[in-house]
Amino acid sequence: MAAIGAAVFAIGFSTTLAMPLFTAYADRDGGGAGGLAAAFIAYAGTLIVTAPLLGGLSDRIGRKPCVLAGLVLAGVSTLALVVAPGLAALAVARALQGLAIGLVAGGATAWAAELAGGPEAGRRAARVMAFGTAGSYGAGGLATLIAFWLLGQAEPPVTFWLHMAAVALLIPVVARLPDRRPTERVAWLRVPAFPRGTVASSFGMFAAWGVTGVTITSVPSALAAAGYPRLGPLAVCFMIVAGTAVQQAIGRWPARRLSLTGLPVLAAGAGLVILGTLGASLPLLLAGGGLVGSAAYGFLYVGALAAASEAASGADRARAAAGVFLIAHAGFCVPPLLTGLAVDAFGAPVALAGFWAGLAGLCTLLALLLLRRQG
Structure with missing residues (x-):
């Protein structure tokens, strides 16, 4: 092992x-x-x-x-x-x-x-x-x-x-x-599945990994342009370490509670990261990075996988987990690319502010869907 x-x-x-x-x-x-x-x-x-x-x-x-x-x-x-x-x-x-x-x-x-x-x-x-x-x-x-x-x-x-x-x-x-030697015939293609009731928690991962992707690309680019090339990578490392620690600490929280906790933490952390980027403030970057990491690699990550596991059964659990990762990696692609292009076209302040506004709207919508399902 x-x-x-x-x-x-x-x-x-x-x-x-x-x-x-x-x-x-x-x-x-x-x-x-x-x-x-x-x-x-x-x-x-x-x-x-x-x-x-x-x-x-x-x-x-x-x-x-x-x-x-x-x-x-x-x-x-x-x-x-x-x-x-x-x-x-x-x-x-x-x-x-x-x-x-x-x-x-x-x-x-x-x-x-x-x-x-x-x-x-x-x-x-x-x-x-x-x-x-x-x-x-x-x-x-x-x-x-x-x-x-x-x-x-x-x-x-x-x-x-x-x-x-x-x-x-x-x-x-x-x-x-x-x-071990494989003994059973397994299909070459394992198509991801999306069980009913997991859309909101799965798209929480789209938001989470969208923030981490922007934090790894556009945030360091903006800081480097301002003369601080090492602040961005330092904040990203702290983000991942904090998320790993939270992942180990949250234990057996219910899936919906994890996602509902992670969404506001993600939005708040992203806001601090953006303010820290525009002001080249290490305390704000570290605080925001810690919150983003806690949400992205802790609450929302574990919550999405737990919701998929609870909604599926047997062999479908692996396909449901694959569905979560598919949406998460789509978040790792689309928001970072669009934000990076916007930084080049309109400058970091406008691009990052627009990204946060979209993120806040998505997090609010997902939280409402989770609360509605709970009710």
């Missing part, structure tokens, strides 16, 4: 490893906030397109090949940024990372539970995998920020080389683990 968790951590680590350099890549290639957003969302776009195929692949060919392929793709994504740093390589790297995460999303947890055995194996495996993904997202960018602080601004940062070395060490370790 530890080896599989380390592999998942290394794959997730790659997704934010280059985050402190995103705005540098955009400036170097003249892409602006819109170009950066377009390269950034290649990750989510790849996941959306390939999710129906990748979702059941480990049940057909085995867990080990999927995890090994995910490790190789994560290592190659970092190598692409070493060889040709820029927006084009970033888009390629993000697409490879999307494929890697898609390959291990379900199969790694199932494999860890199968190897661990025992009545609590599934729960323990889920906790390890949840930390391996959410924890690694925050660690990647933070590690590169620390490397810049300690060793200067040289590119590629030492964290890129360390990541590729870690992947190279993990591949033979994972290759030695036992794997």
Whole structure:
């Protein structure tokens, strides 16, 4: 279980490893906030397109090949940024990372539970995998920020080389683990499902990951233009770490309560992040990032998955969870791209204010739908 968790951590680590350099890549290639957003969302776009195929692949060919392929793709994504740093390589790297995460999303947890055995194996495996993904997202960018602080601004940062070395060490370790042979025929395509009564909680994830996508792209771009290139990545790392902590703390809250709590927290946090961006205020950025992370990776994330699990049964639960992730990754694509284009066209203040107004309206509508269903 530890080896599989380390592999998942290394794959997730790659997704934010280059985050402190995103705005540098955009400036170097003249892409602006819109170009950066377009390269950034290649990750989510790849996941959306390939999710129906990748979702059941480990049940057909085995867990080990999927995890090994995910490790190789994560290592190659970092190598692409070493060889040709820029927006084009970033888009390629993000697409490879999307494929890697898609390959291990379900199969790694199932494999860890199968190897661990025992009545609590599934729960323990889920906790390890949840930390391996959410924890690694925050660690990647933070590690590169620390490397810049300690060793200067040289590119590629030492964290890129360390990541590729870690992947190279993990591949033979994972290759030695036992794997079960698939015995049942599984459909190649696993189409996401949307059970009745889960629309509001699922679109809460659209709002949540829309905010995180904008925070990772347009917010750092605006801060870099104002002369503060490291404030944005720092706020993003804090956002992810805070969300991971809340995810572990909220325990067994009811699904609807989680979503109803997360929506106002998300809107308030996004407002603070935008005010902190426009005023280059680190306290506001950290406070807003903590609230956004708590909502996006804690309340709304867990609430949407719990609602989907409660509304579905048996094999449909996996398809319902896939539906949540499909909507969430659509949020990771559309709002960041539109906001980035608006920043280039109208400036950061107008674009970010318009984004928050739309977010507040969506959160209000979703909360009303949840309360209406409760009544």
